[in-house]
Amino acid sequence: MQNFVQYGVKSAKGGMFWELSVVGASLIEREGKIGDKGKQKKTDCTDRPSAHALAEKLIAEKKAQSFILVPVKPLPELVVGKAATNRARKSAVHGPAPKEMLALEKQFHHICQRINEGYRDDLMDIFEPMFKTGAWAWVPVVEARPHEQIDRLGDVVMGPLYTCEAYPWPSRDGYPMAPLLQIDLARASLLGGIPLGDGLVQVWMPHKALAGEDQYVRVVPRVSVDHADLTPVQALPPDLEPMQTLVGDWNEELGRWLQAPAFQILTWGDKRYTSPLALGFQGHYTLKELTDSPALAKEIEAFDQALNTLVGMPTDPFSSVSTHLFGTFSEIQYAPQDCPQPLFCFDGGGFDLVWGDGANAQLFYDIDAEGVVTFTFDWSSL
Structure with a gap:
């Protein structure tokens, strides 16, 4: 018995959707108003035959409720549970740090053992998590394009994302949401060696967005991604003011802003190591506070210079401080060690996005004990 997904839509009260995924002996239902995330319910059965029997019953109920059901599409066998978690830990993203960083970490411990005891624990608490959360990243190779030339099934920044009847263009408070990011999970999984599933993860921004609030993140399953099912791009009204304005240059002749180009991520380029470390010993305490030894003071200065x-x-x-896939990010209002793992990081003014004074943003992923992957988005500023 193969895993499968069943979709249904109902044109009533603004339109409703229903989605049923059958994976192994488990059923995951998601239902709600079209354009919203909907509510999710998981049911674990004793075996696959029981799961498929329950699925048939649920499908029959939805038909009786006048849902229009699209043909069933198969789902691949997924890496789940501890196997998924172990793969993530052993991935290319979390491979050994470069020798320079390993040497710096060793030097840090050697110095920390000899500084004044009153500052030792505090510095250990600051530096240790940062050494551990360093990770490998891939830099996007991008091309600015007119919106109509964007491949909506690919990796996209600030351009029209994939939409279809089952996954329409979302809206908030009567306004269409602005597209921010779309990442192909199969490509990302293959590159990073992390089982993120298959399909397109998307981030949409609401009208007059506020940091950390109301961003809409969803995954369009691979079985729903098809050029033939594309629905038209939603026209954004001129008074739409999400934080990412999606506007380009002011045109005096027309008296309005011209639409900024969208960005197609053509491929993932150079692999590079990223560290959240920014400040050395003297970024936290003075030399006089740390030691009375001139020799140790010189070691501290050498460490800070090397860092x-x-x-x-x-x-x-x-x-x-760059825009990249996976990797890590610099701490502003929250620290990498207190967050899920980043899938995509906006920093350093990439794509001309301004998140605020000295700000950055991240699309996070989390893999639970059962191998279920969830995505969240957040940003912070000084």
């Missing part, structure tokens, strides 16, 4: 050459500027080898 600065690696992460001090966005162009330095291991800086996290």
